[in-house]
Structure formats: structure tokens, C-alpha cells
Amino acid sequence: MTWSWPRLGALSGYLVRQNLFLMATCLGAGVFIYLLTDLSDRLEAFLDAGLGARQILTYFMVKMPLIFSQILPAVFLLAVVIQVGLMVRNREMMALRAGGMSMGWFIRFFVVYALVWSLGQLVFSQFVASYGEQEASRIWREEVRKRQLDKRVVKNLWFREGAYIVHATEAQPTQSRVNDVTVYEFDRDSMRLERIMTAKKGLVDEHGWGLLDVWEIETKDFMSSKLLTHFIPLRQDMRSFLNADVADRSDLPLWHLAQVIDELRESGSNVERLRTAWHGKWSYAFSIVTMALLALALCSFFENMYINLVLSLLVIFSYYGLYVLGITAGQKAILSPMLGAWLANAVFSGLAAMRLAWITAPRFTARVHRWRAGLARSFTRSEA
Numbered sequence: 001m002t003w004s005w006p007r008l009g010a011l012s013g014y015l016v017r018q019n020l021f022l023m024a025t026c027l028g029a030g031v032f033i034y035l036l037t038d039l040s041d042r043l044e045a046f047l048d049a050g051l052g053a054r055q056i057l058t059y060f061m062v063k064m065p066l067i068f069s070q071i072l073p074a075v076f077l078l079a080v081v082i083q084v085g086l087m088v089r090n091r092e093m094m095a096l097r098a099g100g101m102s103m104g105w106f107i108r109f110f111v112v113y114a115l116v117w118s119l120g121q122l123v124f125s126q127f128v129a130s131y132g133e134q135e136a137s138r139i140w141r142e143e144v145r146k147r148q149l150d151k152r153v154v155k156n157l158w159f160r161e162g163a164y165i166v167h168a169t170e171a172q173p174t175q176s177r178v179n180d181v182t183v184y185e186f187d188r189d190s191m192r193l194e195r196i197m198t199a200k201k202g203l204v205d206e207h208g209w210g211l212l213d214v215w216e217i218e219t220k221d222f223m224s225s226k227l228l229t230h231f232i233p234l235r236q237d238m239r240s241f242l243n244a245d246v247a248d249r250s251d252l253p254l255w256h257l258a259q260v261i262d263e264l265r266e267s268g269s270n271v272e273r274l275r276t277a278w279h280g281k282w283s284y285a286f287s288i289v290t291m292a293l294l295a296l297a298l299c300s301f302f303e304n305m306y307i308n309l310v311l312s313l314l315v316i317f318s319y320y321g322l323y324v325l326g327i328t329a330g331q332k333a334i335l336s337p338m339l340g341a342w343l344a345n346a347v348f349s350g351l352a353a354m355r356l357a358w359i360t361a362p363r364f365t366a367r368v369h370r371w372r373a374g375l376a377r378s379f380t381r382s383e384a
Contacts, residue, residue, distance in 0.1 A: 011096075012109060015083070019113070022079040030071040035060060042144075049144045063136040069125035073287045074316045076117060080110060080295035081312050085305025103360045107296055114292035122285035130253045137251070161236050163188050168202070176204040181211060183232060193219050197230060208233040250277035257281075272337060276330035279341035283323075290319070290345045293352035300359050319344050 039060070046056050087093045157168040157178070169180035181202045185195040195218055199211035214227040250273065252260060257278050264271045294315055298308050323344035330340020 011101075015109065016113070018086075019079055019083055022082050023075060026075045026078045026082075027068065027071070030075050031064070031067055034067050034071060038063075042140075045144055051143060055139070055143060059136055059139045062132045062139070065124065065129040065132040066136065069121060069129040072117070072121050073284070073291050076114065076288050077291035077295050077312055077316060078309065080292060081298060081308045082305065084295065084299040085303075085308060088299070088303050089305065103300075103356075107293075107356055107360065110292040110296060111289060114289040115286075118286045118288045121288060122282070125285065126253045126255075126281070130251070133251055159236055161234055164232065164234060166234065166236075178202040178204065178209070181209075183211070195219065197232075199230070204234075206235070208235065250274055254278065254281055272333050273331040275337035276327055276340055279330070279338050280327050283341045283345050287319070287323075287345055290349045290352070293349055293356065294319075297352040297355040300355060315348075319348055322347060 046059075084093070087096075154171040154173060155169070157166075157171045159166055163186045165184040165186070167182045168178040171178045179201055181197075181199045183197040183199075184193060185197070186192060187194050195216060197211065197214055197216050199214045201212045203210045203212070209232045211230045211232065212228070214230040215224060216227060216230065217224045250257070257274060261271045261274050261278060264274065295312070298311050298315065302308055302311075326335065326340040326343030328340075329335040329343070330337045334340075335343070
């Protein structure tokens, strides 16, 4: 006796296999475009830092899981749109509908299927992708930016500290050296200029600045004198003039981020930004469900796959724009952290669900028609 899959199981398996193939294809294309864009942006920095091909390859390899988790919702939307479009073009949808398969079954299948992907994306992003992101940030910060900063020269440096105003034509912060220095010393009480010092070079440490080959001018009598060295107690950290990368706590995994939020909340710190990031990790993972609803809603408007692909790209950009807007509003306390993080999902899922309810639920459609007819009658009476 041979055992065979039931009819719905066979259809589900077919849809899953077809979707996985299309997901792999779209994911490969998306990763290639992402890597090409990222490489064009960072290649000059890699070369300036003197990194070899092995180090550059390591950077992108550890960053690959992060790329997967970032583009997966958009990839899922495109894959479902292509899948349904191919089924329509090959008359498969027509055959299934003729066999009694309803649109509601497809909606339930893709929602459950998207939920599985959402849970997988959440786990993958918080374990594998989070580690890869931290390692990629470490490589960029320590092996690329640090080397760049070691070579960086700051021109026309100005700052004020205590009774001194300092100008250096050229400064090398990581090497603790300055060239062509002018120091203006003021009286602390009257803020009157007392002394002007110029030096060809200077050495900087944690105790102050040691100027070499110094000319000193007293403003009282304009008498000048030359000194081989002169020490000024300046404590300004030269590295603060460099824009070094700093790790962001919002990039931490969910459980670690929750601990940080609790610690900061107990200390009285503002945690709106981190709370928004925490909710954003959940909402972004479950945006795959939103993408499933959007894909089915788009395919219900047009049967032309190419039109739906163009509309899908517009929807993707619109979704990400609203997602960023919601996250920003949550971080700035304009909206609550949860509402800001889930705003894009709520809006686009609601619109897609209304469209799908319109084409699958006769009662919902009839109610809308009655509401529109009642509204038209009320408008006609008001005109009369």
C-alpha cells in the first residue's frame, strides 16, 4: 500500500518549493546589488587604510547575515508577486479556482507561511546577523577607521580652554603633534589679552602642550622674547576632533538590549530611543507577514506580473519610508515607542487586509456598498 500526500498538502508543498526557489533567486540578486553598492561606497576607505583582499572579503562575509536579514522582507514580497504572476500566466490559478480552491485558502496559506519566515528571521537576525554586525563594525572601526584616523591631519584647528585661545595651522591628533601654533593668553578676571605665543611645533600629552621654538610677546609693553621650549597646561583631548565611530547600543540583540533598557531606566536615563529600537526589531521581523498581505493585494488588482513588480518596488520604498518615519517619531517621543515601531506594519497591513476582505468576503463587500449608497442618498438629500 502506497501512501500519498493529501490534495491540500501537495499544493502546499508545491507552493513552498516554488517560493523557496524564487526567494533564493531574488535574495541572490538583492545581495549582489547590496554588496556592489556597499563596496563602491567603502572601497576607497579600505584602500586608504591599506587593507588587503582577505580583510575586505572577511568584512563582507561577516556582514552577509545582516544583509540577508535586512532585505528579506522586500525579497519575500517580490518572490510572492512573481510566484502568483507565474501561476496566473500558466493558467494554474484558473485551474485551481475551477477546482473549488478559494482565494481565502491562499491568504491563509501565505500568512501562516510568512509567520514561519518571520520567526526564522527574528531568530536569525538576533543570533547570527547580530554577531556578524558586531564583527563587521569592529573591523570597520579598528582596522579601517583607526588607520584612517592615524593618518588624518586636521587643518586650521581652533579651540578655547580656560584662559587660552589656541590655533594650530596643522594638527595630527593620533600622533599628538601640532604645527604652526598660536596661543592667546587672557587674564582670567578682566579677560584682557596678556600674551601671544607662537611656535613652529608642539607635542601634546595628558599633562599639557609642550611648545618648541617659541616667540612670546607681552601685550603690556610689546616686548618679545624667544624660548626654546614652553609648557602650557592644556588638557584638550586632540582625538575629540576626529569623528571616530562609536558602537550603538540599539544594535545589541533583543535580550541584551532589554537588560540595558532596564538598567538605564533604573538610573533615570531616557530610554525612548532604545525602547523604540527594541520594538523595531520585532516589527521588522514580522513585516514579512505585511509583505505577504501586500503581495496578494497587489496581485488582486492586476494580473500582469510586470506591472505588479513595478508597484511592488513602489510599495517597498513607501513601506521603508514610513518605517523610518515611525522609528524616528518613537525615538523623539512624538509617538510611543511601540506605536512608532509598528506604524508601517499597521498601516500597510490594514490597507492590504481591507483589499483582501473586499474580494473574498461578500458580506464585507455588501456592507461597503450599502454604506456608499447611504452616503450618496444623504448627499443627494442635502443638495435638494
